[in-house]
Amino acid sequence: MTDPTDAPAPFPARSAEAQQATAARTRREADSMGAVEVPADALWGAQTQRSLEFFTIGHDLMPREMIEAYALVKQACAEANAAQGRLPAAKRDLIARVCGELASGKFNDMFPVHVWMTGSGTQFNMNVNEVIANRASQLSGEPLGSKKPLHPNDDVNMSQSTNDTFPAAMHVATVLAADRHLLPALRALQASLQRKADQWRDIVKVGRTHLQDAVPITLGQEWEGYAGMLAEHIPRIEAARDGLLALPLGGTALGTGVNTAPGFDRLACAALARLSGGNFTHAGNKFALMGAHDTLVAFSAALRGLAASLNKIANDIRLLACGPRAGLGELHLPENEPGSSIMPGKVNPTQAEALTMLCLQVMANDTAVVMGNSAGMLDMNAYKPLMIHNITQSLTLLHDGMENFRKFLVEGTQPDEGHLGTVLDHSLIMVTALSPVIGYDRAAQVAHHALAHHMSPRDSVEALGFMTGEAYDRVAEPRLMLHPNLKARPAKGQGK
Structure with missing residues (x-):
């Protein structure tokens, strides 16, 4: 056996100069477990730094949508605490100022926590708390990490737990993304398809069932079907969104509301509704919204349904446009870019391909959401980051995909009327x-x-x-x- 005295030291001795250089690049911050080194100019603190050390998994950061959502939650809670006399007005105003900065995206780079971490999202909640506290120190002329004038737990996290604020932020992030992005893009695409249907209402063509010739139909009637499919998804998504308006805020650790004052939940949700412009309200049964996230599952299912329809529409259009000589050749799609590096003149239905790919990803995301929700145990679901990561990705993909599909395919598509007539005859x-x-x-x-x-x-x-x-x-x-x-x-x- 090798003599252990011959083994090299696990960490070579560092020179005094190296130690001084490191000290210049970092500062020491402490949490309940002790002190850690944090980058000197970072607004996050010790708990965030621990997360960066112990959860170096993948490249996925917590969704950026959650930063604004959490900032709104923190400001609403500060207003409720101040209204109940638990938080001084000066601290409330400072929290509100910093939360306004966070909601605007000013400090997005100060949220480096990964998705693949604790299933409650605790490190992200603390990331938010620490950034707010340290930014308040910066604004007040206090050193970073001093926890003056705001303490990340005692002040910023007052009357809160990750277990109620994280799902509340999940709801807020989802509702805001649906209202601001998804639904407008869906309505625009539906309207674009309807305009094509109206333009083509008199163009008669061969219908098809089982991929075989069927009785005549107009091209307008065919596209009326596409527009109608999407029109039906609008109220479905709106209904699923409305299911997210009740929040578990004020439930704290398990739904009991420990460490809150009576009525805090109502005050906090009312403030959040005003700050966000959403019709948020307090949930009567907070245990249901903290032990499971069924309303998020329902919303994800609505996204899956939309993806299924978009996939069918995109596949239909690229099939009808296949050719131009050896396929159906009924439609001419916009020629946006060369389709082949070897075959000159080839043009491919790339917008349809992009949309169908992302639709399959949305369906896969929904499966992860369902499995994450069903795997939750006892009084708190521990798959929250997984669920919101997949839901926000689906929202982003569907919004971007529908916008591109509308602008770069649907609006420029034209029928080959001569070919349609010949085939019909x-x-x-x-x-x-x-x-x-x-x-x-x-x-x-x-x-x-x-x-x-x-x-x-x-x-x-x-x-x-x-x-x-x-x-x-x-x-x-x-x-x-x-x-x-x-x-x-x-x-x-x-x-x-």
């Missing part, structure tokens, strides 16, 4: 209009004969002697097939 399913006149079996015979002999249905019905060409033209008029049309047809047996 040769569609075998036009024989559907013949059934009330010559019967289903004879109409099927016309279709099979036309296919076998590479004929149009009009030529086929004449060749078989079932109808004249003129009678066929009167009966198999595509526009008559777009709505109930029995009165427009000649009586059975009068085809010739």
